[in-house]
Amino acid sequence: MSFKKETPLANAVFWAARKGNLALLQLLLNSGRVDADCRDNFGTTALMVASYSGYYDCVKELIMQGADINYQRETGSTALFFASQQAHCDVVKLLFEFGASTEFQTKDGGTPLTVACQYGHSKVVDTLLKNGANVHDQLNDGATSLFLAAQEGHVTVIRQLLSSGAKVNQAREDGTTPLWMAAQMGHSEAVKVLLLRGADRDADRDGSTALFKAALKGHNGVIEELLKFSPSLGLLKNGSTALHAAVMSGNLQTVLLLLGANSDPTLPSKNNQLPADLTKSDRILKVLRQKTVARES
Template identity: 70%
Template sequence: MKETPLANAAFWAARRGNLTLLRLLLNHGTTLLMVASYAGHIDCVKELVLQGADINLQRESGTTALFFAAQQGHNNVVRFLFEFGASTEFRTKDGGTALLAASQYGHMQVVETLLKHGANIHDQLYDGATALFLAAQGGYLDVIRLLLSSGAKVNQPRQDGTAPLWIASQMGHSEVVRVMLLRGAERDAARHDGTTALLKAANKGYNDVIKELLKFSPTLGILKNGTSALHAAVLSGNIKTVALLLEAGADPALRNKANELPAELTKNEHILRLLRSKEGHRKS
């Protein structure tokens, strides 16, 4: 490797064991401005820009200096780049933008700055994931509140039908689930595979999420995919989850698409007693 500023920086990254920075430096098309923006060195960013660095230059993957600054949460760098004409419109090969990157990593101040400078609240990765979806996946409540108040669509799904509420439930983010439900999230929105937020939370045993969902009376019966949240809870072996669903009115006499009762999916005596007790109450 020739002795250039980038080569020297790569040597330093390798010596310090900074693998992420090393990969960035070795990637074709990376500039010193991108490296300085990624690292958050505002003085270096200023000097490079004043020396004529191309702010909106994209490397092969489509990333720019603004993307890296946003991804790493360096709000002072983001603000400075905007002063010299940085654009929010450039996309990476997977459709990523600075706003999507900042939302994915929970950088509230950066998200706010990007929106003030014209970033599109409806940006989506090519798989359909929005800024709100990515923030919901990470559980970043402050970012979620900001995006919703800025016009983000609470029910906008990814291409596979996964809605922000579904992904928040699957990840166990109960506070995010609560906020989204209060802001109009569809409680029974299903992915293309037929699973709902409640079924995923039941499968994972996320009882705090389940409690929030139950406040909005989600479907407890058999879903389009042929099973129920109770079947999923029994199968996962979480006693507290089973108890929660039964208390909410889940029917232990329902059969799934394989004609199985929930009780036929477990040998756990505690769960079986719960199911029998509920069946007894129903008969009496």
């Protein structure tokens, strides 16, 4: 967290909050010469700093001295947002005891829940949900809390959100689903959980599916999970097949996985290219030829 102080006394209050120096903080606040809600030019308050740093006693002292729990920084962040971001669950609970709200958003639409999910703080997520956080919170681009957890592969959080009613197939505004993103990032366990909870295995973005992206990137663990749910192996809206992507990746194991699932090496792309036309690897060309001969016989 960066902030810019306005006065020497405010500077001292911020320092005490950042370092957890309760005695100095009390001395300054009790002097009557500095307000509990002193803030910098960006709207950062001492309560935000203490919450970000995780100093429970300093947070409580500031609250008892009248600090505004739900004050928003210039970016829209609150003390609860910062405590959630940094996984300070005890501070999160304390803020709730004194009326913290889960509804305030940052300029990009972020909430305490979205940021806790993004960073995988499962205990904080549990506390937020129990205190009224909306499981359907989403950023301005449409990314839901579930999407953010899937993007980072936070399996425990994914399970929490789904159990709380999160929509497994809710896409970002650009059409990207949680499953598609988890597959692209190589998070095989996240992919497994999403599929078991009803994720659309063939949901596509720009014509490519989760299997296509996993094949292109050589995420074999993800491919193994997807193949258990019989995804499309045929021509996709982008004009290619997952096998084309696997060959382009240059990963022999990826090619073997798809051939083992009966991908057709003789199926051309919309540009009339066979998978074999996309590689110079002798090992990949060999297995493609073997599969072609086997299919013809």
